[in-house]
Amino acid sequence: MRILEESNIEDIALGAAVLGTGGGGDPYIGMLMARRAIRDYGPVELYSLDEFHDDDLIVPTAMMGAPTVMVEKMPNGDDIINAFRSIGKYIGKPIKATMSIEAGGLNSVVPIYVAARERLPMVDCDGMGRAFPELQMVTHTIYGISSTPFAMSDERGNTVLMETISNKWTETFARSVTVNMGAMSMIALYAATVSELKEASIQGTMTKAETIGRTIRAARQQDEDPVNTVRESVGGYLVFKGKISDVERRTEAGFAKGDAYIEGIDTYIGSQLQLSFQNEHLAARIDGEFRVTVPDLIVLLDVDTGEPVTTEAMRYGYRVAVIAIPCDQKWRGEKGLELVGPRFFGYDVDYVPVEQRFSNP
Amino acid sequence: MRILEESNIEDIALGAAVLGTGGGGDPYIGMLMARRAIRDYGPVELYSLDEFHDDDLIVPTAMMGAPTVMVEKMPNGDDIINAFRSIGKYIGKPIKATMSIEAGGLNSVVPIYVAARERLPMVDCDGMGRAFPELQMVTHTIYGISSTPFAMSDERGNTVLMETISNKWTETFARSVTVNMGAMSMIALYAATVSELKEASIQGTMTKAETIGRTIRAARQQDEDPVNTVRESVGGYLVFKGKISDVERRTEAGFAKGDAYIEGIDTYIGSQLQLSFQNEHLAARIDGEFRVTVPDLIVLLDVDTGEPVTTEAMRYGYRVAVIAIPCDQKWRGEKGLELVGPRFFGYDVDYVPVEQRFSNP
Numbered sequence: 187m188r189i190l191e192e193s194n195i196e197d198i199a200l201g202a203a204v205l206g207t208g209g210g211g212d213p214y215i216g217m218l219m220a221r222r223a224i225r226d227y228g229p230v231e232l233y234s235l236d237e238f239h240d241d242d243l244i245v246p247t248a249m250m251g252a253p254t255v256m257v258e259k260m261p262n263g264d265d266i267i268n269a270f271r272s273i274g275k276y277i278g279k280p281i282k283a284t285m286s287i288e289a290g291g292l293n294s295v296v297p298i299y300v301a302a303r304e305r306l307p308m309v310d311c312d313g314m315g316r317a318f319p320e321l322q323m324v325t326h327t328i329y330g331i332s333s334t335p336f337a338m339s340d341e342r343g344n345t346v347l348m349e350t351i352s353n354k355w356t357e358t359f360a361r362s363v364t365v366n367m368g369a370m371s372m373i374a375l376y377a378a379t380v381s382e383l384k385e386a387s388i389q390g391t392m393t394k395a396e397t398i399g400r401t402i403r404a405a406r407q408q409d410e411d412p413v414n415t416v417r418e419s420v421g422g423y424l425v426f427k428g429k430i431s432d433v434e435r436r437t438e439a440g441f442a443k444g445d446a447y448i449e450g451i452d453t454y455i456g457s458q459l460q461l462s463f464q465n466e467h468l469a470a471r472i473d474g475e476f477r478v479t480v481p482d483l484i485v486l487l488d489v490d491t492g493e494p495v496t497t498e499a500m501r502y503g504y505r506v507a508v509i510a511i512p513c514d515q516k517w518r519g520e521k522g523l524e525l526v527g528p529r530f531f532g533y534d535v536d537y538v539p540v541e542q543r544f545s546n547p
Numbered sequence: 548m549r550i551l552e553e554s555n556i557e558d559i560a561l562g563a564a565v566l567g568t569g570g571g572g573d574p575y576i577g578m579l580m581a582r583r584a585i586r587d588y589g590p591v592e593l594y595s596l597d598e599f600h601d602d603d604l605i606v607p608t609a610m611m612g613a614p615t616v617m618v619e620k621m622p623n624g625d626d627i628i629n630a631f632r633s634i635g636k637y638i639g640k641p642i643k644a645t646m647s648i649e650a651g652g653l654n655s656v657v658p659i660y661v662a663a664r665e666r667l668p669m670v671d672c673d674g675m676g677r678a679f680p681e682l683q684m685v686t687h688t689i690y691g692i693s694s695t696p697f698a699m700s701d702e703r704g705n706t707v708l709m710e711t712i713s714n715k716w717t718e719t720f721a722r723s724v725t726v727n728m729g730a731m732s733m734i735a736l737y738a739a740t741v742s743e744l745k746e747a748s749i750q751g752t753m754t755k756a757e758t759i760g761r762t763i764r765a766a767r768q769q770d771e772d773p774v775n776t777v778r779e780s781v782g783g784y785l786v787f788k789g790k791i792s793d794v795e796r797r798t799e800a801g802f803a804k805g806d807a808y809i810e811g812i813d814t815y816i817g818s819q820l821q822l823s824f825q826n827e828h829l830a831a832r833i834d835g836e837f838r839v840t841v842p843d844l845i846v847l848l849d850v851d852t853g854e855p856v857t858t859e860a861m862r863y864g865y866r867v868a869v870i871a872i873p874c875d876q877k878w879r880g881e882k883g884l885e886l887v888g889p890r891f892f893g894y895d896v897d898y899v900p901v902e903q904r905f906s907n908p
Contacts, residue, residue: 343712344709344711344712344716346707346708346709347708348708349633349705349708350706351703351704355703358727359727362727363724366719366720
């Protein structure tokens with residue numbers, strides 16, 4: 187167990203925004219929310235799964251919706267507490283801790299807010315090791331853990347609970363209600379025991395995010411090549427360097443979808459990278475050819491600062507580096523690729539692990 | 548208390564289809580469902596509110612969705628039982644009876660199915676005295692009764708529960724999920740005590756429906772003018788007689804919307820009646836002028852048989868009579884008209900009670 191203080195939050199949110207591959211929520215809003223919670227309610231205890239009893243019940247908490255909206259509409263805090271408590275009341279058993287369901291600027295720290303306010307511990311694991319756009323896209327689904335009982339709340343005081351026959355149905359219903367709630371909702375889901383999570387979750391994600399965040403801050407201060415420093419710290423590969431020349435966006439069925447086009451600089455002059463996203467970056471094509479796809483992580487970094495650029499922050503003229511990071515092994519099996527492989531998102535290509543396409547200098 | 552046998556069902560479904568003003572579900576499907584339940588599980592006891600204790604808990608049951616879809620997709624029965632039981636489990640108190648929330652061919656008999664299968668009594672009342680397209684449009688809303696806890700289930704086994712801050716929010720969320728469920732869901736809602744219902748509900752609706760249904764059957768057998776017989780039995784006014792010349796339909800956000808045009812016959816030659824509907828008939832214009840609007844009931848009857856024609860059954864060439872029936876007084880107050888008056892549906896006219904515009908021969 188270790189204690190998360192206000193001072194840890196910035197690194198976690200920043201590092202998780204790297205793992206968020208463009209999505210997972212805005213790190214600045216997440217940071218504000220979690221820091222305020224720790225200031226108001228006290229620091230949060232972060233445990234590894236081994237420190238719990240095997241039958242302890244853990245309930246993850248998160249935000250659902252299009253990140254583009256969240257920038258304008260900050261969650262009020264009561265909403266996520268309502269969702270979390272609804273699950274406890276519905277199950278009728280004590281919840282021992284909360285955890286992150288995805289690594290992302292906001293969704294890594296929403297559970298910190300809940301843990302601080304509810305005076306509950308938090309577990310150092312998540313269900314993706316990155317961010318994904320849809321609710322069924324978690325390692326829990328691979329291992330047969332149900333997303334329900336599922337609870338979602340808005341800032342007005344509305345709460346919707348679900349019992350579904352599949353995690354995909356939860357996604358379908360919850361996405362519609364999220365759109366009704368103003369394109370954003372706060373959710374509690376995938377209640378599971380510690381023994382289930384030992385098999386199904388991705389462990390150490392919070393600590394990994396914090397380490398990445400600390401590296402970015404250090405690189406910025408020491409005036410090194412920040413992109414290279416971050417790339418090394420995440421075990422990633424440099425895919426491209428360039429300037430954003432165009433961003434096409436559409437908000438569709440509650441998702442922020444679109445494509446960004448990056449014109450090459452340095453050794454990439456004359457080449458163009460097309461980055462397709464749905465909340466998160468899904469696929470990178472260089473001059474029309476797929477080079478990186480889900481489930482591997484595609485990360486956009488600001489060339490000058492090494493900071494991650496979220497999909498909603500992409501703007502014409504930004505100079506960025508595109509980094510690819512191998513995903514967790516759980517995603518590379520048959521069930522994982524069925525859930526989150528390129529074909530699920532409509533790309534007619536097989537998944538090729540990024541380390542087979544790129545090597546580091 | 549009296550007993551509802553298989554032999555009562557046809558009259559109830561037929562008469563409720565008159566009160567359903569074109570909506571409330573197909574009476575044939577409702578009839579099949581309820582008759583099968585009585586055959587399989589036994590007859591149903593129908594009580595008046597006075598026969599219960601004041602604090603007894605009553606939970607209405609119904610179908611939600613576009614009637615056009617329901618004709619092709621018959622509810623399987625488990626869905627409505629799932630929704631009903633979810634409310635009981637959620638509240639944690641015994642439910643003493645079920646009731647109809649709206650009078651309509653299907654929604655008058657869905658509770659008969661539930662009562663038969665759950666071996667529970669049914670109450671002789673409803674929340675509209677007619678049918679309306681949206682969930683908040685019940686007399687319960689006028690008297691401040693919440694639609695939540697609300698439960699909805701589909702035939703696959705999915706269940707969604709809600710706690711909302713207003714009945715309009717329940718409508719918004721439930722409508723989206725109904726669309727996801729295939730444009731139809733089975734619902735349990737507006738849990739209330741008998742003392743609340745004595746004030747808020749419309750009493751005697753089931754018996755009224757049965758009387759109307761019996762009248763139609765008798766008129767058919769005795770070769771009288773069936774339209775006039777039905778009109779007299781419901782205390783209504785003859786508005787128009789004609790032949791359907793056109794029906795424009797669209798399924799929009801889970802509703803069956805559109806307009807039907809009726810060319811005059813008999814004394815109405817040269818006139819045209821435009822009938823606007825959203826699941827139910829909302830407004831009748833003759834030669835462009837509003838003559839009947841919600842909340843008064845607009846009923847289409849087959850000229851030859853006196854049987855009600857639902858919005859989904861309207862076809863080119865049908866010879867129909869348009870009857871208007873005064874709505875329950877509860878709808879004519881300020882709160883009632885705010886909920887279901889013509890302006891709510893976008894018609895820029897004041898409500899004029901039908902008996903001020905028409906008189907009987």
